[in-house]
Amino acid sequence: MTDIVLAHDYLVQVGGAERVVAGWAQGFGARRIVTLAYRPETTFDEFTRLDVQATLSPALATQVERLLPALPSIAARTTVSGGDVALVSTSGWAHRFRFEVPHVVYVHSPARWLYAADDYRLRLSPLRRAGLTVSTPLLRRGDAEAMQRASAIVSNSVVTQARMRAAYGLDSVVVHPPVEPVAPDAAAPTRDLPDAFAVVVARDRGYKNVPLAIVAARTAGLPIVIVGSGSESLDDPAQGVHGLGRVTDAELCWVYREAVVVIGAGREDFGLTVLEAALEGTPAATVATGGYLETVQPGVSGFQAASATADDLAAAIRRARDLDPEAAREWARGFSRDEHLARLARVIEEVVQRA
Template structure:
């Protein structure tokens, strides 16, 4: 009987080994913070209410794909977390060193995948296991779930009658950019299965909220669903307007193949201009080889303070690939600097041509090089750039997101809900 109760408890928690074993393992390795994060899931399960309960808009859980790196999606989720400061955060992986100042560890509940050695470092290799990890989160004690995702978090399961508002940063790339995403024929069967799960998971949220009209159109095309549009917020106060005193352009990006950073390196060489590339990612090694002996300097990781200085002193930021939304043009504007971007995707929603930036029309190095040669930074007013960025302030984002959640909640529980003003 004791063994049966232990197995039942493990299944309920979504874990593959007993809590006692996990405690011993963490005592040996010193990873006590992660043990504490996982154990808090039992506290959340205690919030499960009786069958005939009165739903509450304040009983909220937050979900994000993974919090083990620091990028635009993590910064946006930090603002979502500020909208509900008492809500627990469910995520596959968490690295306090990367995002501890954005999301406090005492709010976080991680999946069993957090036990995998070096999981934060090799998290992309865990893709086959994320669907199951998110489906096993026990959210039965919550009336409202707000998720933020590029792939996985939309697939969580809810209690009957609960609502799920999903802020979607992009339609999963293995679903809409199949040929670009799948490089090896051996991976196709796996990606096909993930894409099938992705389509199923897209039926679960009560409402989608897209970060751009560009992404809303993809949601309609690939999932057959409509979405509200709420542009990402930018931390304007992180930046001080500069004067572009440097003689360089800058790319700020995760180093991923679809970002088209090789195009920026080639264009900088063609135009004979200095280029700095700030960021890290799986394509870093190949990009460093490509940049060797050119006018491009690979900076690797830069701190927030360094980024503020680099953007403020740059002639302009460059966005070489098509972005779903893209925070960089707004961060550059907050630092008083314009952006040169490919004419497509989210850049069309964040750049005012001739006022906050310029576009190049063809997705090749020659077109970008021509834009770099013809670029005149002097015609852009730093005060107007800053004012443009302030239109995307976090306070407005939080207010609008809360209003959307409240509206969806009212629609779902019009007859019985007691919704506070």
């Protein structure tokens, strides 16, 4: 059996990429993971069962994003060794680690801080934004050199595959992320929610475009539930906005099941949440861009807005409400974990045989 070592940018949040890596640990029987930072209290419990090698101290792990100017050099000094092959999850850092074994790089997105500056830098101070702008050409050179050292490159979507070609001039194969129910059982959140509501699952990131989702839901006549770290700051029940913050997987499962529709308003490279909701029978209303073009089947699992405006997204919400829940479930089952693991295993096997 191939001994696989995992690598990931940093384990400090509950997000789609972290859920993918947790699935790898179980599916491939991996026992060790190398990362820049680890906060067990703010990420998936599954990682407590692994041997986690984190470069940064627990104190610095709470400030990882503030360390941006130093992270490229810290990543380059993070060594991955042992095992037959490394399976690397990256959207900016882990592919820059120093690998002493062959490594397969699974790309969720080319580094947004370098190649999607308008998305990432919205959250930076003017001084840090200016510093990053000046240093970007040099940082891109080092980033590209690190990516070129990969034994094989896998993109999570056709969108990411195209962005990889644009950013690095490199080809990659597409293996969609695994989609499984987020929990075996549902549990209602501790607070009361409306009988009928839309949901958006998004952390506090500008490119998630939560304000558009809020306005679109209101235009469609629905209150909205927002799930994700930082969303509690948007909580305003009197205006039909229910920011729950971070919730348990069982609570997220309940929200998916009970929602009338899940909204995708941001710029996503894949769009995992609309498929998670579809597995619970909930259709999607999204903007017609990015990964949503792959994860939503119009007229079956949801509808896409004619333009990225509140009125058109509201129209998609109204249409999606009438779709058959079982058809949405059947569509989402096509993105199974077994299929994901089988396709990745073939890539890994080819790399090991060449080594």
